[in-house]
Amino acid sequence: MEESLRKEVEENFLEFLSYVKAILEEELSEINVEEIEDYLKISVEQPDLYEDWLEKIETAPLPDLDEIKKIEYSDGIHLKITYSLKTEEATHYRRIRIKSNGDVEVKDFIELTKNINGKSLKVRFFFDVYGNLIFEIKRV
Secondary structure (H helix, E strand, C coil), rough: CHHHHHHHHHHHHHHHHHHHHHHHHHHCCCCCHHCCCEEEEEEEEEEEEEEEEHHHCCCCCCCCCEEEEEEECCEEEEEEEEEEEEECCEEEEEEEEEEECCCCEEEEEEEEEECCCCCCEEEEEEEEEEEEEEEEEEEC
C-alpha cells in the first residue's frame, strides 16, 4: 500500500477511535471491573457514529494481509482471510469468509487493551446492522 494512502487510512482510523474510546470510558466508569468474571457485552445506540463507521472503517483499505486459511467442511472448502491495520492504540481487523457455495461474509471489528485498577481488559467493538455500537469486554 502506498505510504500516503496508509497514512490517510490510519488518520481516519485514529480519529474514529478517539470518539469510540470516549464512549468506552463512559461505559467502563459505570461498571465494576472486578465483577467481570469472563465476558461482558455492552450495546450503545450510536446511529450518528455508525455512518462514520461505514465511511472510515468498513470501506477503508487495510494494508496488512494477516492470514489466509483453507478450512475443509463437509460441504466443501471455505476460505478465511484476515486483513488488519495495526496502530499503537488499537487494531482494526477485517475477516472475510468465503463459503464453498460462494457466499461471502465480511466482518470488521476493532480490538484494544485497557488497564483499569490493575486489571487488564481486552475490548472488541463493532457495529451491528441497527447502528448499535457493541463492546465485548474480556478480562485477560
